[in-house]
Amino acid sequence: MPARKEPAVTVASPELDDEAVREYLKSHSDFLQRHPDMLSFLHVSHASGSAVSLVEKQVSVLRERNIEMRQRLNALTANARHNDRLYEQTRRLVLGLLDAQSLAALCAAFTRAMHDDFEVEHASIILFGDRHRAPEGVRIESAERARIEIGALLRGRKALCGPLRKEELNYLFPDGGAVGSAAVMPLVSGEELGVIAVGSSDAHRYSSSMGTLFLQHIAEVLVRLLPRFDLDPGD
Secondary structure, three states: OOOOOOOOOOOOOOOHHHHHHHHHHHHOOOOHHHHHHHHHHHHHOOOOOOOHHHHHHHHHHHHHHHHHHHHHHHHHHHHHHHHHHHHHHHHHHHHHHOOOOOOOHHHHHHHHHHHHHOOOOEEEEEEOOHHOOOOOEEEEOOOOHHHHHHHHHHHOOOOEEEOOOOOHHHHHOOOOOOOEEEEEEEEEEEEEEEEEEEOOOOOOOOOOOOOOOHHHHHHHHHHHHHHHHHHOOOO
């Protein structure tokens, strides 16, 4: 009796999906190098509807990446140049303040740098003390009046930016014309010595979200220099 044949067993090949192919190519990055003939079979659809070879697609992707990297580099270079200018402008301002031999020269150095170097439309430095003892070119107001006019700006003893009330703007910039937004920094060293402020006709130029490190830095310099000139803060 002839031997009975067993039916052939077919082993199903594991089904390949996109993810499996992707993982394989990632694990075998030299696949196309070992099988260069595959490049002629691989095509990628172009936006125009035509097909391009994988090599052409790679060149296109690399070109786009190169453009993107060049744009990033240009942005970094522009930012570095801006920081260099800001550093130089700040250095000149601080040196000008340090060189001031009088209260009038100190105030003039501040406002001149704000206008000429930093292109600020409106700049003001108000010191607290006896206004009757104010040298020419220096604005001194009593601390009591300042608390009445801009008390909300002084209360936190930190920089504030944004639109201000009309009364506050009139006090800070009496000759400044229309001011849409401003940045204000109290001068404090144990007690309130005064306030510095910069303003713009643009209502969005100074906003609550902007950084105030620069104003804080200048205020710290002024606070250390003001005692040279025997300024009585008054009440």
